[in-house]
Amino acid sequence: xxEVAIESLWFVILLVISxxxxxxxxxxxxxxxxGLNLFVFGVGIRSxxxxxxxxxxxxxxxxxxxRLKNKTWIIVVLVVCFAYEMKxxxxxxxxNIPYVFAWKLLGLSYILFRExxxxxxxxxxxxxxxxxxxxxxxxxxxxxxxxxxGPIMRFRDYLADWKEEKQPLEKAEIYSCxxxxxxxxxxxxxxxxxxxxxxxxxxxxxxxxxxxxxxIIFLGFAFLNAWYIYFNFSGFCDIxxxxxxxxxxxxxxxxxxxxxxxxxxxxxxxxxxxxxxxxRDYIYSPIFKWGITKFEKADINIIQxxxxxxxxxxxxxxxxxxxNYLIYAILEGLGVSGSMWWNNTLKKKMGKKKYKEYQSKAIxxxxxxGVTWGYICISxxxxxxxxxxxxMNIFR
Amino acid sequence: xxxxxTLTEVFQDVFDDDELELxxxxxxxxxxxxTSLTHIQLIVAVEKKFGVKxxxxxxxxxxxxxxxxxxxxxxxx
Numbered sequence: 001x002x003e004v005a006i007e008s009l010w011f012v013i014l015l016v017i018s019x020x021x022x023x024x025x026x027x028x029x030x031x032x033x034x035g036l037n038l039f040v041f042g043v044g045i046r047s048x049x050x051x052x053x054x055x056x057x058x059x060x061x062x063x064x065x066x067r068l069k070n071k072t073w074i075i076v077v078l079v080v081c082f083a084y085e086m087k088x089x090x091x092x093x094x095x096n097i098p099y100v101f102a103w104k105l106l107g108l109s110y111i112l113f114r115e116x117x118x119x120x121x122x123x124x125x126x127x128x129x130x131x132x133x134x135x136x137x138x139x140x141x142x143x144x145x146x147x148x149x150g151p152i153m154r155f156r157d158y159l160a161d162w163k164e165e166k167q168p169l170e171k172a173e174i175y176s177c178x179x180x181x182x183x184x185x186x187x188x189x190x191x192x193x194x195x196x197x198x199x200x201x202x203x204x205x206x207x208x209x210x211x212x213x214x215x216i217i218f219l220g221f222a223f224l225n226a227w228y229i230y231f232n233f234s235g236f237c238d239i240x241x242x243x244x245x246x247x248x249x250x251x252x253x254x255x256x257x258x259x260x261x262x263x264x265x266x267x268x269x270x271x272x273x274x275x276x277x278x279x280r281d282y283i284y285s286p287i288f289k290w291g292i293t294k295f296e297k298a299d300i301n302i303i304q305x306x307x308x309x310x311x312x313x314x315x316x317x318x319x320x321x322x323x324n325y326l327i328y329a330i331l332e333g334l335g336v337s338g339s340m341w342w343n344n345t346l347k348k349k350m351g352k353k354k355y356k357e358y359q360s361k362a363i364x365x366x367x368x369x370g371v372t373w374g375y376i377c378i379s380x381x382x383x384x385x386x387x388x389x390x391x392m393n394i395f396r
Numbered sequence: 397x398x399x400x401x402t403l404t405e406v407f408q409d410v411f412d413d414d415e416l417e418l419x420x421x422x423x424x425x426x427x428x429x430x431t432s433l434t435h436i437q438l439i440v441a442v443e444k445k446f447g448v449k450x451x452x453x454x455x456x457x458x459x460x461x462x463x464x465x466x467x468x469x470x471x472x473x
Contacts, residue, residue, distance in 0.1 A: 124453045292440045
């Protein structure tokens, strides 16, 4: 059976040969792209009921958005479907909810992000006289380049990019794309593969150590796992961005040296950038605006800390369905709002001018980078492994 | 006082800078304190000052101060 993964040979071949069919101005280009997208998406479908659920989940926003004035209900239905399909352990376990529809789709969360973007931008596009066709909608939602792991494109940007007349690439550009793809595969296969070996070994042997030795092993594990996540995910993005460029797509960048961030909020502007922008537009902005309006007399900074916590908590639990991701979400929420509080407090105490001088010192810069990086490593210790379960076993 | 002058006051208040002057092509790049986090504070302050409401998409559409002024004028008309 085919498996949809960046390292599958058939997927590599697809990425390499697709530009032949897609980087042109043929009339049927959109249908070829749709065929490829449906094929890749279809590979992940395992039953008729899953297919029916997929059809409903995908077509619902396209059918309802032009017909309903209040779009909030469409988003609520989509989010509830998503939350159910994700089968959050800490909700299902506690509330004893039966999980009868095990239809988790390929790229479920990325489809949800794009659907919400489509629903939100629909009126804007109509205002601009844009014709919103099913084929464009499906290609946007199911693009095989970005369905597995992002980056998250916006519908408006996707349409503009799709309609742009495709020019042949220069030899140097083709070389640079293949070079980036190769670098991406080195990151995914070689570097993150080697690192993963060590994190696996450390995780499997947690129980063998105790006291200070355990602490050192745990920190080493957290440090390596953070690098694994970076190399694996950024490598994946390198591959699809470069392969997309060969085929005539401008897929947005998703990383900008995240481990050089001086605070958690800056980190989220450098790591998974398209997710950060999405949550800024569709979670943080509306809830912060609601908070300021609702609690007019409260301190605006406190509202901001609370809303930042809520936003990054949601971003955290989106990553996975176990208790480990719940801990990761709490750490992310506390980290972002805590770093904002720290910076605001310093600014208030020192005054604008002194704070600027303080920030410009090299030692302050590297200390901030170090603390932020350490915090990110600790929070990433709960991503990809049942670290919470292992810690519970050790301390029981 | 026209929209631009009132908006300048709001900007000066939100970004705590009495010397801040607005121009149509101005974007967040020109104001150090104007981040994605302070942007919402600015939007809410403008809503309060002018007695108008902006939707999420209207806010997303804004490219510069000139467009912001045009949107406020459209809402007030």
